[in-house]
Amino acid sequence: MLAFTLRRILQAIGVMLAVGVIAFAMFRFAGDPVNQMVSIDTSAAQRAEIRHSLGLDDPVLVQFAHYFINALQFKFGVSYQFRLPVSSLLAERMPATLELAICATLLAMVAGILMGVYSALRRDTILAKLFQAVSLIGISLPTFLIGILLIYLFAVTLGWLPSFGRGEVVKLGWWSTGLLTVSGWKAIIMPAITLGLFQMTLIMRLVRAEMLEVLRTDYIRFARARGLTTRAIHFGHALKNTLVPVITVAGLQFGSVIAFSIITETVFQWPGMGLLFVQAVQNVDIPIMAAYLLMVSLIFVTINLVVDILYTVVDPRLRATVSRAT
Amino acid sequence: MSDAVVPHRSEDNAQAPRGGAGWLRSALDSDIFYSFRRSKLTMVAAAVTVLFFLLAIFASWLAVQNPFDPAQLQLINSRIPPLWAADGQSPFLLGTDEQGRDVFSAILYGMRISLAAGVSGVVFAGALGIVLGLIAGYFGGVIDTIIMRIADVQLTFPAILIALLVNGVAKSVLGNRLDETATLGVLVIAIGLSFWVQYARTVRGSVMVEKNKDYVAAAQLIGLPAPKIMLRHVLPNTMGPILVIATINLALAIITEATLSFLGSGMPDTMPSLGTLIRIGNNYLFAGEWWIVAFPGIALAGLILSINLLGDWLRDALNPKLR
Numbered sequence: 001m002l003a004f005t006l007r008r009i010l011q012a013i014g015v016m017l018a019v020g021v022i023a024f025a026m027f028r029f030a031g032d033p034v035n036q037m038v039s040i041d042t043s044a045a046q047r048a049e050i051r052h053s054l055g056l057d058d059p060v061l062v063q064f065a066h067y068f069i070n071a072l073q074f075k076f077g078v079s080y081q082f083r084l085p086v087s088s089l090l091a092e093r094m095p096a097t098l099e100l101a102i103c104a105t106l107l108a109m110v111a112g113i114l115m116g117v118y119s120a121l122r123r124d125t126i127l128a129k130l131f132q133a134v135s136l137i138g139i140s141l142p143t144f145l146i147g148i149l150l151i152y153l154f155a156v157t158l159g160w161l162p163s164f165g166r167g168e169v170v171k172l173g174w175w176s177t178g179l180l181t182v183s184g185w186k187a188i189i190m191p192a193i194t195l196g197l198f199q200m201t202l203i204m205r206l207v208r209a210e211m212l213e214v215l216r217t218d219y220i221r222f223a224r225a226r227g228l229t230t231r232a233i234h235f236g237h238a239l240k241n242t243l244v245p246v247i248t249v250a251g252l253q254f255g256s257v258i259a260f261s262i263i264t265e266t267v268f269q270w271p272g273m274g275l276l277f278v279q280a281v282q283n284v285d286i287p288i289m290a291a292y293l294l295m296v297s298l299i300f301v302t303i304n305l306v307v308d309i310l311y312t313v314v315d316p317r318l319r320a321t322v323s324r325a326t
Numbered sequence: 327m328s329d330a331v332v333p334h335r336s337e338d339n340a341q342a343p344r345g346g347a348g349w350l351r352s353a354l355d356s357d358i359f360y361s362f363r364r365s366k367l368t369m370v371a372a373a374v375t376v377l378f379f380l381l382a383i384f385a386s387w388l389a390v391q392n393p394f395d396p397a398q399l400q401l402i403n404s405r406i407p408p409l410w411a412a413d414g415q416s417p418f419l420l421g422t423d424e425q426g427r428d429v430f431s432a433i434l435y436g437m438r439i440s441l442a443a444g445v446s447g448v449v450f451a452g453a454l455g456i457v458l459g460l461i462a463g464y465f466g467g468v469i470d471t472i473i474m475r476i477a478d479v480q481l482t483f484p485a486i487l488i489a490l491l492v493n494g495v496a497k498s499v500l501g502n503r504l505d506e507t508a509t510l511g512v513l514v515i516a517i518g519l520s521f522w523v524q525y526a527r528t529v530r531g532s533v534m535v536e537k538n539k540d541y542v543a544a545a546q547l548i549g550l551p552a553p554k555i556m557l558r559h560v561l562p563n564t565m566g567p568i569l570v571i572a573t574i575n576l577a578l579a580i581i582t583e584a585t586l587s588f589l590g591s592g593m594p595d596t597m598p599s600l601g602t603l604i605r606i607g608n609n610y611l612f613a614g615e616w617w618i619v620a621f622p623g624i625a626l627a628g629l630i631l632s633i634n635l636l637g638d639w640l641r642d643a644l645n646p647k648l649r
Contacts (some may be wrong), residue, residue, distance in 0.1 A: 015479050026495055058482035140631045142581045143621050144588045148608055156611055163612075259484045266589055267608075281591050290492055300482050 005309055012305045019297040022078035023290040024067045027077065028060070065126075076291035081283050086291045090273060095175045096166055097265070097272030101257045103188055104196035109250050112200040116207025117239060120215070131204065143260060147194040147267035154190060162187050164269035195264040199253050203246055210242035252307055255300040361643045371635035378629050384440040389431035390417045394597060399426045408617050421617040424610065429617060431605055433531050433625050439599035440626070443510060444580035447517030448572055451579070454518055455525025456568065462526065462555045463533025474530070477523045485520035489582050491592050492516040506597035513592055524571050532564035566644050568598040573637035577630045584626055 076086035119128035155163035167183030178184030262274035280288035391398045404426040420429040462473040493516045586592035587601030607619025
């Protein structure tokens with residue numbers, strides 16, 4: 001157990017090192033940082049001076065060590081387009097992305113579990129079939145199309161919800177939240193649905209499959225024989241046992257939600273890290289791209305590590321269920 | 327989806343004609359075609375997919391104008407709603423956009439780009455994945471460990487993120503002023519690099535089973551070189567699952583290309599794919615000109631849905647365990 005945990009931690013560090021090398025290579029070799037910082041009429045001597053002051057004429061290994069040590073302190077250099085430190089740009093936009101991702105995940109879990117339970121218990125009703133159709137659409141439609149459709153319906157035609165931005169934002173220290181104002185809540189509804197739809201279909205299918213499987217087991221039959229009410233059997237016994245894999249999948253998917261928020265944030269002009277990243281890709285702002293890559297990798301690697309270790313603690317059987325569902 | 331398949335007997339098997347027609351007959355008699363005929367949904371999906379491909383291939387004959395030749399556009403024709411609306415005008419079936427571009431023609435040309443990017447992306451990803459999977463499975467050892475470790479790491483990241491990064495880095499290395507064909511090439515490479523893992527894993531798995539069989543030993547004994555054994559003897563026995571992955575990946579590749587173009591880092595406005603058309607049309611949504619974005623969106627959704635349905639069916643039909 002200890003050996004396994006240590007090995008997984010070492011592996012995670014290895015992955016982060018590899019991603020760090022990629023990020024550094026992007027930072028260093030894709031586009032000359034000096035050319036991005038100077039104007040056309042800067043003399044060669046001045047360029048050499050900047051090059052020296054940035055440490056760009058050190059050996060590559062030394063530069064990597066510098067980059068690595070800076071990254072550990074969350075110093076990712078200066079953005080080419082904003083002329084501001086990347087870390088402060090990311091920190092400013094992280095609350096928006098995290099709020100959106102958490103709302104989307106919660107929405108996906110609540111709606112997905114309800115729909116999954118219903119379509120498992122009442123398999124042949126029209127509503128259950130409708131849920132199945134919705135889940136097929138949720139998997140087939142590209143995220144941005146769903147977003148555009150929602151905007152057209154609820155913002156353009158009905159005028160109920162705002163089509164872009166976060167609404168009014170309240171500052172709590174360094175964290176800015178939109179969840180304390182009415183306009184903030186209105187603004188987050190459509191992005192959260194758009195972002196959560198794919199996870200919702202995933203969770204719904206998983207809950208449905210798990211429920212159907214659990215309802216066939218002996219202990220459910222025994223519970224029936226004991227004369228428990230249907231409600232107690234379905235929700236107290238069956239649902240409870242399907243929740244562990246659901247929470248695992250939702251946790252594993254949280255990284256993907258943050259990555260996919262790139263698309264949702266672009267559609268709704270949501271001022272988060274994803275939008276920053278898309279603008280960085282368009283403007284070839286390598287420091288932001290490299291820092292975003294590192295941040296997202298860190299989130300992914302941490303989640304995977306925690307889940308992997310929890311598996312062995314909780315229940316080895318879960319391994320099969322989760323790998324099937326993802 | 328997979329209906330219970332009863333062993334199918336053709337009444338005139340004995341008198342099947344020889345030669346080319348016999349090949350066709352045996353294909354029509356096969357289990358796969360039988361399960362195809364049993365599923366109406368699959369037939370519809372196949373018909374829609376074929377229709378989309380034909381529309382894309384014959385775009386230049388079917389379109390009323392070449393939407394990317396400025397000489398053929400007239401501003402007087404701009405912002406015309408679809409034909410059935412009150413102000414619709416012939417020959418603009420689905421209306422026109424801000425620059426007097428016929429939306430229907432733009433969709434045909436855009437579909438061509440989307441399908442070209444999707445198909446080449448899948449072919450590139452497949453080729454890369456198959457070669458790496460063959461090498462990893464056939465040689466094993468350190469090479470195997472390295473390739474599969476990279477695959478494991480890459481699998482934890484969503485493909486769209488990798489495609490965006492590859493695209494961004496390629497642009498910064500090659501300079502931001504690429505022409506349209508080069509942009510398409512970069513997109514294909516980005517898609518290929520984000521989807522190769524599944525092929526490599528599948529091929530490696532099958533190769534590790536196949537390479538211990540007698541026919542491989544026999545081929546090694548008569549002194550065939552390793553590449554020849556891998557490509558001519560081992561590979562054909564791993565093709566079934568590859569085909570399924572390729573079909574499902576085609577839908578994913580088209581989505582990825584459309585997403586990149588929608589985000590503004592894919593095809594430029596001068597040679598738009600369906601994703602670019604949706605991005606352009608999205609700007610006119612608030613002006614009430616819904617048709618500029620709606621029809622490319624419907625075309626993209628229909629294309630992806632039908633390819634997905636085909637992929638689901640193919641997976642069930644080729645998997646004997648589900649019968």
